[in-house]
Amino acid sequence: MLSFLRPREFVASIYDIDLPHLYELGFRYLLTDLDNTLVEWNSPVATPKLLTWLDAARNIGFQVCIISNNDEKRVMDFARLIAMPAFYKAGKPRKKAYREAIQLLSATPLETIMVGDQVFTDVLGGNRMGLYTVLVKPIHPQEFIGTKVMRWLERFVLRQMPEPKIIDDEKKK
Numbered sequence: 001m002l003s004f005l006r007p008r009e010f011v012a013s014i015y016d017i018d019l020p021h022l023y024e025l026g027f028r029y030l031l032t033d034l035d036n037t038l039v040e041w042n043s044p045v046a047t048p049k050l051l052t053w054l055d056a057a058r059n060i061g062f063q064v065c066i067i068s069n070n071d072e073k074r075v076m077d078f079a080r081l082i083a084m085p086a087f088y089k090a091g092k093p094r095k096k097a098y099r100e101a102i103q104l105l106s107a108t109p110l111e112t113i114m115v116g117d118q119v120f121t122d123v124l125g126g127n128r129m130g131l132y133t134v135l136v137k138p139i140h141p142q143e144f145i146g147t148k149v150m151r152w153l154e155r156f157v158l159r160q161m162p163e164p165k166i167i168d169d170e171k172k173k
Ligand SMILES: [Mg+2]
Pocket: 033, 034, 035, 036, 037, 116, 117, 118
């Protein structure tokens, strides 16, 4: 059971994911959570840093798609802002939205990465689908109340993981 909860990588933020390396390994598709992964929970603002990262991912050759459990307005407003396909009320960790996203991108699970900040939704769902899962630290402590309960359980799982990698120079200052 625990192996399904374990991400393949645990990094400090999306900016610490070695996308060129993952591309070299054959990954072409990037599914990503929205809240506390790309931006703060319910933040409607795409930061310049995020936009630069998304451009870089696309330039490397990745196709990117959002899978979020948040509601239609929040998710689709943000998706329009960054011109990216998205699935809302995804019901992670259920497989349905992952399957739909993979189909939309004409991807295969073996070529697909799932990035998110929660073990019991993002990582568990991704692992169940056979994706390469990357856990990031949540951007900001403010979040949905139900999420806070799961964080307590997450800490138990993460105790068995190495500390997240930080390769972002800005954070070292
Ligand atoms: Mg999240």
